[in-house]
Amino acid sequence: MKRTHNCGELRKEDIGKTVSLAGWVDRRRDLGGVIFVDLRDKFGKTQVVFNPERNAEVHKIADKIRNEYVIYITGEVQARPEGMENDKLATGAVDVKVDKLEILNEAQTSPIEINNAKEESKENDDFRLQYRYLDLRRPWIQKNLLLKSRFLKAVYDFFYANGFENIETPVLCKSTPEGARDYLVPSRVNPGKFYALPQSPQQYKQLLMIAGFDRYFQIAKCFRDEDLRADRQPEFTQIDVEMSFVNQDEVMDMFDQFVTDVLGKVWNFEPPRHIRRMKWHEAMLKYGSDKPDLRFDLEIHDVSEIAIQSNFGVFKNAVAAGGKVRGLAAKGCVDFTRKQIDDLTAYVAKYGAKGLVWMRVKENDTVETQVGKFFTTEQLNALRDAIEAKEGDMMFFIAGPEKVAATAMGQLRLEVARIKGLRDPKKREFVWITEFPMFEYSETEGRYMAMHHPFTNPLPEHLQMMLDGNLKDCNAEAYDLVLNGVEIGGGSIRIHDPKVQEKVFRLLGLSEEQVRDKFGFFVDAFKFGAPPHGGLAFGLDRVVATMEGQESIRDFIAFPKNTSASSPMDQCPSEVDVAQLNDLHVSINMLDNQKKA
Ligand code: ASP
Numbered sequence: 001m002k003r004t005h006n007c008g009e010l011r012k013e014d015i016g017k018t019v020s021l022a023g024w025v026d027r028r029r030d031l032g033g034v035i036f037v038d039l040r041d042k043f044g045k046t047q048v049v050f051n052p053e054r055n056a057e058v059h060k061i062a063d064k065i066r067n068e069y070v071i072y073i074t075g076e077v078q079a080r081p082e083g084m085e086n087d088k089l090a091t092g093a094v095d096v097k098v099d100k101l102e103i104l105n106e107a108q109t110s111p112i113e114i115n116n117a118k119e120e121s122k123e124n125d126d127f128r129l130q131y132r133y134l135d136l137r138r139p140w141i142q143k144n145l146l147l148k149s150r151f152l153k154a155v156y157d158f159f160y161a162n163g164f165e166n167i168e169t170p171v172l173c174k175s176t177p178e179g180a181r182d183y184l185v186p187s188r189v190n191p192g193k194f195y196a197l198p199q200s201p202q203q204y205k206q207l208l209m210i211a212g213f214d215r216y217f218q219i220a221k222c223f224r225d226e227d228l229r230a231d232r233q234p235e236f237t238q239i240d241v242e243m244s245f246v247n248q249d250e251v252m253d254m255f256d257q258f259v260t261d262v263l264g265k266v267w268n269f270e271p272p273r274h275i276r277r278m279k280w281h282e283a284m285l286k287y288g289s290d291k292p293d294l295r296f297d298l299e300i301h302d303v304s305e306i307a308i309q310s311n312f313g314v315f316k317n318a319v320a321a322g323g324k325v326r327g328l329a330a331k332g333c334v335d336f337t338r339k340q341i342d343d344l345t346a347y348v349a350k351y352g353a354k355g356l357v358w359m360r361v362k363e364n365d366t367v368e369t370q371v372g373k374f375f376t377t378e379q380l381n382a383l384r385d386a387i388e389a390k391e392g393d394m395m396f397f398i399a400g401p402e403k404v405a406a407t408a409m410g411q412l413r414l415e416v417a418r419i420k421g422l423r424d425p426k427k428r429e430f431v432w433i434t435e436f437p438m439f440e441y442s443e444t445e446g447r448y449m450a451m452h453h454p455f456t457n458p459l460p461e462h463l464q465m466m467l468d469g470n471l472k473d474c475n476a477e478a479y480d481l482v483l484n485g486v487e488i489g490g491g492s493i494r495i496h497d498p499k500v501q502e503k504v505f506r507l508l509g510l511s512e513e514q515v516r517d518k519f520g521f522f523v524d525a526f527k528f529g530a531p532p533h534g535g536l537a538f539g540l541d542r543v544v545a546t547m548e549g550q551e552s553i554r555d556f557i558a559f560p561k562n563t564s565a566s567s568p569m570d571q572c573p574s575e576v577d578v579a580q581l582n583d584l585h586v587s588i589n590m591l592d593n594q595k596k597a
Contacts, residue, residue, distance in 0.1 A: 001072055001104075008044020012093045014077045019096060021046060022072040022104070024137070025065055026115050035062045036095075039071070040115075042142060047080075047095040048073055058101045068107035068114065074100040110134050125554075130568040132559055144556045147266075148544045152219065154262045155239055162254070164215040164241070169204035171197060171221065176518050178454050178508065181225035183234070186584040197223035197235075200537060202453060203522050205242040206494055209533040210525050216242045219540065225565075233541075233553065234565045241491070242535035248477045248493050251534050252277065252432050255481060255489070259430060267547055269428065277432040280475070288326070288410020290436070293485025294429040296422035300409050301387045303327045303397065312374035314355065318399035325399040326409040329389035330416045334360045336394050340419075347415055348398060353408035357397040361389045414485070423484075425549045431482050435459065438466065438476040439507070447509045452478040454504055456492040457534075463500070471507060477534070486546045491536020498526040 004019045026040035035050040050062035065071060075098040086092030112123060112134040121128075121138070128135045135141060159166065175182045175196035182196035198204075200222045208216045220240040226232065243251060252275070259271045283292050286299050307315035307325040315325050330336070336344075336358075345356040359369035359380070367380040375383075389395045396416075398409050417423050438458050439448040448471045450456060457477045458466045466474040477493035495501045501523055505515045515523065541553035554560045561567055581587065 001102075006043035007039050007041040007046045008090055010046055010077055010091045010094050010096070012079065015079050015094060017077050018074065019077055020072065020074045021048070021096065023070070024107075025067050025069045025071060028065060028067060030063075035059065037062070037065065037071075038115075039073070040137075040139075042146070044090055046091045047086075047089075048075065048098050049095050050098050050101070054097055055099055058098055061101050061103065062098070065101075065103060066107065066109075068110050069103055070105040070107070072102040072104055073098045112138075114138055126562055126568045129560070129562055132569050136558060141555055144544070144548070145558060147548070148541070148556055151262070151266050151544055152540075154266050155219070158258055158262050159217040159241075162215070162257075164217040165213050166218060167208055167213065167216050168218060169198070169201040169208075169220065173198045173204075174518075176203070177510070177514075178450060179224075183223045183225050186586050188583050188585075191585040199224050200238060201240055202455065205240060205535060206455065206533065207522075207525055209242055209244045210528070210530045212244075212531075214244050216240075216535075220537075228561070228563045228565060233557065234561055236553070236557075237540040239489075239538040239540055239543075240535075241537065242533060244531040244533045246493075246532070246534055248434065248479055248534060251491065251493070251536060252434075252479060255536065259481075263543075263547060271428070271430060275430045275432055275481070277434050277479075279435045280433055280437065281435070283431075283433050284406050284410075288406045288408070288413060289485070290433050291480065291482045291485055291487045292410075292431065292433075293414060293417070293423065294431055295424050295427040295484055296417050298328060298331070298413050298417060298422070299388075300326050300328050300406075300413060303383055303386045306379060306382045306386060307397075307399065310375045310379050312357075312371055314357065315397070315399050318401075318405070321401075323400050324402045324405045325397055326405045327383060327387040327395060327397045328409060328413055328416070329361075329387045330394040330396060330420075332392050332420065333394035333416065334362070334392050344396075344412060344415060348408040348412050351408040351411045352400065352404040353398045354400060355398075356412070357399070359383070359395040359397075361391055361393045361395060363391060365389075365391050367395070427484070428547075429484055433480045433482055434478075435475045436478040436480070437472075438462070438474040438478075439471040441472075448507065450504070450508060452476060452490070452492050454508055455494045455501070457495045457500075466507070467503060469507075479536070481536075481538070483543075483546050486542065488543045488546055489536050489538035491534065493532070493534035496526060496530040496532050498523055498530075501526060 001022065002020060003022050005021060007021055007023045010019065021039055023039040023041035026038040026045055029036045033052055037048050038045045039048050050059045052059040073096065075096040077094050078097055080093060080095055112128065112131050113121065114134060114137045118140045172185060172195035175184065175194060179199045182199065185195040185197065187193045187195060201218060201220050205216050218240045220238050221235055222238050223235050225234060228234065256273065256275050259275060260273060264271050280290055283290055285302060288300050302324060304319045304325045308319040310316065318325060341358055348356050357371065359367050361384060362368050365384065367384050384395060387395060396412060398405050437451050438456065440451045442449045459475045459477055462474045480487050480490035495504060502515065505519065541556045545553045545556050559567065566573060
């Protein structure tokens with residue numbers, strides 16, 4: 001069954017050749033006794049023609065074939081009659097007159113419309129996942145996975161060319177606190193003990209630096225038992241990296257190069273050779289987000305100083321209570337209707353904003369507002385100038401605790417951009433966000449947590465502040481790479497001084513015993529000569545999806561889980577035999593299951 005060509009290959013130059021093709025029947029039409037079949041494989045589609053006048057026998061067999069039959073044909077390439085060419089198809093200038101046909105396999109009617117375009121594919125997600133092997137036949141999904149495969153090749157090439165070693169780390173690990181929830185695996189030979197699946201190979205890659213491997217990378221499977229969203233999966237793949245003897249600028253420089261050499265090549269564009277770097281505080285102030293979408297301006301401004309001088313209670317009280325007032329000039333939005341403003345008010349309420357103050361900038365830059373009586377004309381003009389509003393703009397303000405005012409305004413900025421169509425899907429704006437806070441206070445836990453992870457180094461100039469116990473103002477040598485408002489990667493310079501590491505654990509509320517029990521091996525390793533080191537990880541699927549302008553990573557993973565972390569195709573997770581549980585020394589604490597047992 002030798003194929004001479006694939007189904008995406010034949011061109012005008014092949015006219016007159018005898019060829020053999022194999023593939024799936026994408027579509028079959030019977031036009032006045034002549035049968036036309038679009039034959040499909042990974043490479044494309046070719047039209048093949050069964051004419052009873054050319055070969056009555058073959059035509060008779062062809063009459064039986066249906067969509068998704070697997071067939072093998074041999075025939076002669078001919079030019080399509082004038083006017084019948086299909087410009088949308090790479091092979092659209094020709095078709096094949098069939099002389100021989102073999103049905104390799106029949107197919108039931110597919111529950112999934114394989115040749116539908118993405119927009120026409122309306123089946124619900126679980127149904128698609130149930131028949132994923134058919135869903136995966138769709139050319140637009142195949143395209144995603146083939147692209148990811150090409151991307152991975154470029155990733156490997158980059159790392160090998162730059163002196164990185166590809167080293168595997170365990171999938172059965174020790175469960176450690178301070179991360180997301182672990183997936184646990186019970187040990188049969190160690191009753192009552194559990195492995196954890198890695199949330200990332202963080203500690204192993206640091207140990208590889210201590211071992212002296214200098215530069216490491218791995219395409220690593222990671223597992224996190226978190227609530228799921230479109231861009232989250234319980235298992236996902238990271239491009240995981242660690243480097244010795246580097247500072248944060250050197251890590252970012254290396255990945256500026258990565259963006260040029262890998263993303264630039266695979267997606268055929270020219271990224272900036274040096275990606276801009278912005279401190280976390282600036283990002284939060286100007287864009288209300290630590291992953292700002294910089295495809296458009298719409299900068300946010302702090303107007304607390306002006307606001308507190310007014311008689312407007314909403315502003316005054318917020319600032320008096322230690323909060324902030326943030327403002328934004330929505331360019332060309334002066335004519336937003338009451339309904340639009342109400343919708344925006346409801347929208348920012350989801351992010352904690354108690355209200356949305358709005359003012360219109362009319363002719364000659366005059367500010368018009370329903371709350372005008374609480375401000376002098378000078379104050380209104382000062383607000384307008386502070387946020388750089390001009391005639392034709394709508395001014396928006398949000399007052400509240402700094403975090404709320406910042407993030408709610410950041411969301412408003414995105415929403416205004418969406419309404420005004422400012423998020424150009426063709427643009428690619430990269431930015432490094434640097435100097436993240438080292439710690440973040442968790443209301444639910446009632447304590448400080450590591451914002452990145454507990455192995456992250458504080459900024460050297462903030463070390464003393466941290467040792468003195470000022471956690472609020474301590475920033476870290478941590479950085480994220482953001483593309484079009486999506487965090488595609490992130491990492492940090494690590495602590496390599498065991499005393500500093502011990503101190504950070506202590507500040508995070510771990511007792512000496514807990515540190516010994518959970519991280520003892522790790523802390524010990526640093527006592528035997530640890531080089532300064534740092535690294536980062538990219539979300540593989542997220543990079544590819546974002547580069548393709550897609551939000552969901554699911555269409556870039558061959559066999560993803562649904563939003564309940566299960567797989568409708570093979571019904572995983574599933575119950576297991578009591579005998580298996582007994583082997584694992586596990587009993588299920590659910591009434592239903594106990595009854596069954
Ligand atoms: N392990 C980190 C993460 O998964 C990345 C890093 O710091 O290298 O987010």
